[in-house]
Each structure stands twice: as C-alpha cells, then as structure tokens.
Amino acid sequence: MQITTHATQPIDGQKPGTSGLRKKTEVFSQADYLQNYVQAIFDVIEPEGRTYVLGGDGRYFNDPAIATILRMAAANGVRKMIVGQSGLLSTPAASHLIRKYETDGGFILSASHNPGGPNGDFGLKFNIPSGGPAPEAVTNAIHARTLEITEYRTSRDEAPTVDQIGRYALGDMEVEVIDPVADYADLMETLFDFDGIRELIATGFTLRFDAMHAVTGPYAVEILERRLGAKSGSVVNGRPSPDFGGGHPDPNPVWARDLVGHMMDPDGPDFGAASDGDGDRNMIMGRGIYVTPSDSLAVIAANAHLAPGYAGGIKGIARSMPTSAAADRVARKLGVEAHETPTGWKFFGTLLDAGRATICGEESAGTGSNHVREKDGLWAVLMWLNIIAARNQTVQQIMDDHWAEYGRTYYSRHDYEEVDSDVASALMDDLRAALETLPGKSFAGLTVIEAEDFDYTDPVDGSQAKAQGIILRFEGGARAVLRLSGTGTAGATIRLYLENHEAPDGNLAQDPQKALERVAQAADEIAGIEARTGRDVPDVVT
Numbered sequence: 352m353q354i355t356t357h358a359t360q361p362i363d364g365q366k367p368g369t370s371g372l373r374k375k376t377e378v379f380s381q382a383d384y385l386q387n388y389v390q391a392i393f394d395v396i397e398p399e400g401r402t403y404v405l406g407g408d409g410r411y412f413n414d415p416a417i418a419t420i421l422r423m424a425a426a427n428g429v430r431k432m433i434v435g436q437s438g439l440l441s442t443p444a445a446s447h448l449i450r451k452y453e454t455d456g457g458f459i460l461s462a463s464h465n466p467g468g469p470n471g472d473f474g475l476k477f478n479i480p481s482g483g484p485a486p487e488a489v490t491n492a493i494h495a496r497t498l499e500i501t502e503y504r505t506s507r508d509e510a511p512t513v514d515q516i517g518r519y520a521l522g523d524m525e526v527e528v529i530d531p532v533a534d535y536a537d538l539m540e541t542l543f544d545f546d547g548i549r550e551l552i553a554t555g556f557t558l559r560f561d562a563m564h565a566v567t568g569p570y571a572v573e574i575l576e577r578r579l580g581a582k583s584g585s586v587v588n589g590r591p592s593p594d595f596g597g598g599h600p601d602p603n604p605v606w607a608r609d610l611v612g613h614m615m616d617p618d619g620p621d622f623g624a625a626s627d628g629d630g631d632r633n634m635i636m637g638r639g640i641y642v643t644p645s646d647s648l649a650v651i652a653a654n655a656h657l658a659p660g661y662a663g664g665i666k667g668i669a670r671s672m673p674t675s676a677a678a679d680r681v682a683r684k685l686g687v688e689a690h691e692t693p694t695g696w697k698f699f700g701t702l703l704d705a706g707r708a709t710i711c712g713e714e715s716a717g718t719g720s721n722h723v724r725e726k727d728g729l730w731a732v733l734m735w736l737n738i739i740a741a742r743n744q745t746v747q748q749i750m751d752d753h754w755a756e757y758g759r760t761y762y763s764r765h766d767y768e769e770v771d772s773d774v775a776s777a778l779m780d781d782l783r784a785a786l787e788t789l790p791g792k793s794f795a796g797l798t799v800i801e802a803e804d805f806d807y808t809d810p811v812d813g814s815q816a817k818a819q820g821i822i823l824r825f826e827g828g829a830r831a832v833l834r835l836s837g838t839g840t841a842g843a844t845i846r847l848y849l850e851n852h853e854a855p856d857g858n859l860a861q862d863p864q865k866a867l868e869r870v871a872q873a874a875d876e877i878a879g880i881e882a883r884t885g886r887d888v889p890d891v892v893t
Contacts, residue, residue, distance in 0.1 A: 352522025353507040354426045359383050365391070365497040367490040369695035371476020373462045376412050379473040383503075385416055389423050389458075390503035391496035392477050395489065396456065399428030404448045404478075406440025406531060407460025408566040408629040409591035410467035413438050416460050416475070418510040425524040426504040432524065434513045435531035439591060441566045441630030443719070443727035444535040446482035450723065451534060456480055461566075461629035464601035464715075468594030483700040483724030487816070532573050539574060539730065542660030542722060543737045551740040552580050560732065561610040561625040562589045564596035570630065570729055579736075600627050602634035602716055602728070603893040604641055614638060622739065622746060626728035631696075632716040633728035635735055637746020643863075643893075645675035645762045645850075648712030650753050651734050653681045655710055657741040658734060660722070665709035669699050672805050672820055673832045673848040674714040677760040684757075693807050693819035694834065696726055701811035714764060714848060751859075759859045760852045761866035765889035766836075767845040767880065775835055775843035778883050782821055782833065785877075789823070795872035797825040823874060828852045831874040845884070847874055864892070 365372060365388050372388055379385055405420060407413045417438045424432055433448060440448070442459055449457045462474035477485045477493070485493075511519035511526050519526040539545075552558075558581055562568035568589030575581045588596060599606040602625035614623040614636040623636035635642040642650070652668045655661040667688035668678045682689035688707055692698035696717060702708035703721045712718040717726030718734075735746075742749060789802040801824040807816045820834030829851040836844035849867040853859060874880070881887050 352425060354504055355507055356502050356504050357383070357386070358502055359387055359500060361498050361500055362387050366494045367476065369697075370463060370484060371459070371474050373465065373472055373474035376467070376469055376471055376473045379416075380412055385419055385475070386423065386503045386505065387497060387500055388475065389420055391493050391500055393423065393427045394496050394500070395492045396477070398424065398455070400430050401455040402431040402433065402452070403429060404433045404440070404445050404452075404454055404457030406435035406445055407438055408441070409437070409439050409593065410461065410473065410595070410628065411469055411471065411593040412473050413460050413593070416473070417513060419505070420458055421510040421521055421526060422506040422508070423504065425506045425508075425521045429524050431527065433527050433529060436513065436516055436528050438513055439531045439566055439569070441531070441535070441570060443631055443723050443725045443730065444531060444570070446478060446723040446725040447535055447538055449478060449480065449482040454480065459629070463629050464627040464632055466595065466599050467628065471594060478724075481700060481704060481724050484695070484697040486697055486700070486814070488814070532570050535570060536574050536578065538722065539733055540578070542730070543658050543733045544740065545579060547740040548733070548736045549580050551736070556622070557620040558585050558622040558624070558736075559610060559613055559620040560586045560623070561602075561607055562586055563598060563600045563602065563607065563625055563627065564588045564590065564592040565600045565626065565628045565630065566591050567626040567630040567729055571626075574729065574733070595628060602627050602632050603891070604634075605891050605893065607634055610634070610636065611641070622736065624732040624735070626732070627716070630728050631726040633718060633731040634716055635731065635746070637750075640747045640750060642746065642750065643675075643762050644712065644714050644716045644718065645677050645760060646750065646753070647731065647735075648674065648710070648718055649677035649681050649757070650738070650749060651712075651718060651731065652678050652685075652710045653753065654738045654742070655720075655734070658737045661709065661720070666706050667702065667708040669702050669708040669711045671695070671698075671713035672822070673764075673834065673846070674712060675760045675762040675850045676852070677757065677762075678712065680757045690810070693805070693816045698807070698809070698816070700724055701809055705811045707811065714762075754859045755855055758853055758855045758857065760850055761861065761863045762848075762850045763863055763867050764893050765847040765849070765871065766891040766893075767847070767884055767886050768890040769842035770845055770884050770886075772843045774883055775845050778845070778878060778880070779821070779833065779835060782878050783818070786821070789877065794876040795869045797827070797829060797869055797873045799877075800824050800826055823877060825870070825873065829870045831870055833874065833878055845880065847871070847880065847889070849874065
C-alpha cells in the first residue's frame with residue numbers, strides 16, 4: 352500500500368457540539384474539510400493496530416465519506432474496520448457493535464434528526480470503547496488538534512466497496528462488512544418479551560412505525576414485521592434515502608404529521624411510533640394521544656420491570672436538565688437515584704458505567720438504557736410494546752393510570768430556529784446578567800423563586816460543565832428553561848422548555864399549550880424573545 356501525505360492547514364469551525372461535528376453538507380464536502388477532521392481524530396486517539404466500527408445513516412455524502420475514512424484509517428495504521436453493509440449503521444447499533452466486539456471505538460456518520468441531501472446537513476462523531484460519545488476531554492483535544500494540523504495521511508489505493516457482506520483488504524488493514532441489523536435485533540430479543548408482543552399482535556393489535564426514509568427502516572422491518580409478526584406494511588417510509596425522501600427526519604408531531612394524522616383518526620392503529628435519521632430518537636403515540644418524551648421516559652422507568660431484561664429492577668434514572676421532572680417522581684417512589692445532567696447523551700455515560708443509572712432520557716425524544724451507550728429509538732418502541740402487552744392496556748389507559756398515580760407534568764418545547772447568532776447570544780448573555788435580580792419579581796402572574804445558570808459536576812468522575820442553560824423556577828412548581836441548541840448548522844436555535852405540574856387530584860385533561868400559557872408568557876417577558884428576535888410564535892412546537 353502506498354501512503355500519501357497531504358499538506359494542509361487548519362480550517363475554522365471544526366469544534367464538535369453535543370453530538371460530534373455537524374455542518375452543511377457542502378461544507379463537509381469541500382476540499383480537505385473531512386480529511387482534516389478525521390486526521391485530527393486519529394492524531395488524538397493513536398489508532399495504530401486498533402479496531403474500529405464505521406457506519407452512518409445513509410444520508411447524502413455517506414458513501415464518499417466512508418471511502419475517505421477507510422483510506423485514511425489504513426494510512427494511519429488501523430488494523431481492522433468493521434463496516435455496516437452499504438455503509439449503514441444506526442447509532443445505537445454502532446454502539447452495540449463497539450461493545451459486543453470490544454473494539455477501540457467507532458466513527459458514526461450522521462447529523463441525526465437534521466435534514467439530508469446536497470443542501471442538507473452532515474455530521475461525524477467519534478465514540479469511545481464504551482460505545483458512548485467521546486467525552487469533552489476527547490472532543491476538546493480533537494478540536495485543539497484541528498487548530499494546528501499541517502498534514503493528513505491517506506492511502507493511494509481505492510477503498511473496497513461495502514455493498515456486500517465479506518472480508519476485504521486495504522493494504523495491511525482488514526475491512527469486514529457485516530449485516531447492520533442482525534446483531535442489534537438479536538440484542539433486542541434478550542431484553543424484551545418477544546413472545547408476549549407476538550401474542551399481542553396476533554390478537555389483532557395494530558401498529559404503524561414511520562421510519563421517515565431513514566436508517567431504522569431495515570431494523571424495524573426485521574424486528575416488527577419479521578420477528579414480531581406485524582403485518583407487512585406496518586413499517587412505512589422504510590427505505591433509507593440520501594435526502595430522507597425530501598423530508599425532515601425528526602420524530603415529532605410537526606415533521607411526522609402523517610403519522611399523527613393516522614393516529615388521531617378514530618379508526619387509526621392501536622400504536623404508532625417514529626424514529627429519526629440515525630435511529631436514536633423516537634416518538635410514541637397511541638390512538639388519539641401523543642406521549643411527550645418526558646412522559647415516555649417516566650412511564651418506561653415506572654414499568655421497566657415488566658421487560659425480562661429489567662426484571663430485577665433499575666438502579667437509577669438520569670434525565671437531561673431541560674427534560675421535565677416527571678421521571679424524578681418515579682425515582683422517588685422506586686427509591687432509586689435521580690440524576691439531572693446537561694443536554695447531550697455523553698453525560699449519561701459515567702452514570703451508566705458506574706451502575707448508578709439504568710434508564711436515561713432527554714426531552715428531544717431520546718430514550719435508552721444501559722444496554723448501549725447511546726439513546727435508542729427502536730428500544731423505546733419495543734419497551735412500549737412490552738409494557739402494553741404486559742399490562743393489557745391501551746396507551747391512553749397507561750397514561751391515565753400514570754397521571755392518576757404521579758400527577759401530570761404538562762410540558763412543551765418551543766424552538767426558534769435560525770435566529771441570528773449574535774442576537775441569540777446577546778439574549779442569553781443579558782439574561783444571565785439579570786438572574787440575580789429576578790427572584791421575587793412577578794411576570795404574567797407568576798413569581799420567580801429561583802433563577803440559575805445550570806452548572807454540573809459529574810458525581811462519578813468529578814468533571815464539570817458550566818453554563819448549560821438557564822432555569823427559571825416559579826411559585827407553584829412551574830419551570831422554564833432557555834438554552835441554545837448545539838445541533839443546528841445555520842444561525843442559532845433558541846429552545847424554550849416549559850413545564851407545569853398538576854397534582855393527581857388536579858385537572859389532568861387540559862390542553863398542554865393552554866396549561867403552559869402563563870409560563871410561556873412569563874419566560875418571554877423575562878427574556879424578551881419576541882422583542883429581540885422578531886418572532887411572535889415559535890417555528891416548531893413539540
């Protein structure tokens with residue numbers, strides 16, 4: 352194998368966010384951009400003689416990126432790359448492969464729930480040997496390396512195609528192309544009562560899973576239709592597409608509106624779900640009801656013992672700070688630890704590794720457990736099906752029982768997308784500067800009792816994360832959280848999270864937006880979102 356060393360220079364903007372580096376596809380595909388970032392990763396992780404997993408969600412630029420990474424891996428002394436057939440691997444499946452085959456980490460090509468295509472987004476993140484996203488110490492080192500890089504190495508040989516399962520050579524490096532679905536599907540069978548779910552489906556129970564033209568299509572067909580017996584066609588939009596069928600692969604009521612239409616029909620399926628671009632997020636619905644991610648986390652935690660893989664109970668529950676406190680109430684009743692972390696699945700890793708959390712979730716439709724070190728959309732779907740089968744109840748009945756026991760935490764997220772970055776940053780900076788002055792003041796009839804910029808100290812390794820989002824707490828238990836998203840690629844996204852808890856003997860049947868109306872008004876009065884952005888309504892409400 353002949354190796355070429357290319358001279359290069361640093362490229363601005365290669366700082367990873369909460370889930371790796373995400374940029375517009377046209378940025379990632381410009382000369383040396385991907386190569387610089389990949390070489391920076393290799394320079395930090397010292398790859399010689401090691402084995403890695405490689406795959407992505409099939410979005411535009413996935414194939415050439417895989418070929419580039421394979422050629423650079425060979426030139427940097429990697430011993431073996433395990434690649435999903437056709438370059439496909441869902442993010443949770445990649446995490447499982449890293450763990451199952453005890454590799455030294457993995458390269459995951461995805462921009463998650465962001466749109467794809469030539470005018471869409473692309474992303475790359477490195478996962479560590481535990482299967483989870485690289486911690487900030489590693490991503491900071493990668494970013495630092497991008498600022499000083501002067502060369503990258505690549506093989507002159509062509510990378511093997513990865514369309515067929517088999518073993519191939521690229522110089523001294525072995526490339527093993529594997530079935531991207533089988534190992535993951537086998538894992539799911541060890542966690543859930545597939546016999547019970549099959550019996551449920553055999554009684555006439557109907558479901559609809561919208562794969563949104565993303566990577567979970569093949570996984571859902573194999574598991575839901577072939578292994579569990581759902582009728583053919585229960586999985587819709589199941590063929591992965593480079594531009595996600597021209598849609599937006601974010602499983603929420605706005606972008607999965609077709610699923611919502613079917614589920615709100617009185618004659619609709621009994622159960623509905625959707626997943627995102629790389630398969631790590633989920634949306635759960637029953638006939639006539641949408642389950643918020645915060646409620647889904649709480650219900651899963653309260654009922655996890657019904658699934659064989661969790662029959663012994665759970666050790667703890669972890670949630671991201673913007674996620675509602677509904678899961679905390681479950682943790683108190685179960686007598687297990689409840690953890691509040693910054694946004695980003697990587698913050699759950701130490702808790703999972705230390706056995707201090709079993710079930711984790713975040714408000715942006717990510718839910719998972721200690722079976723992998725990523726959130727897992729299909730896992731959440733199967734957990735819900737297991738719960739439904741075990742309890743012999745509808746989704747609505749399960750939610751009604753849960754709220755009757757724990758109360759209902761009304762919750763919503765308002766996204767203001769592609770706001771001018773300077774405007775968004777100034778809004779947050781000014782809000783931080785005013786925090787000490789807010790307690791005791793009233794806005795929209797709600798009195799602030801506490802205002803803080805959330806800082807986090809990891810209880811396992813002592814690492815710290817500062818300024819992770821602003822929390823406004825009001826008398827009566829209402830809360831608003833404001834933060835800038837780390838997953839967008841254009842401008843800034845201001846995310847406003849609203850919650851208001853109603854006790855079990857309170858009004859549990861309100862319209863969520865009505866129940867949160869005063870909280871939203873108070874947050875806007877405090878932060879000046881409309882006045883400063885010119886947006887009188889959010890772009891997305893979930």
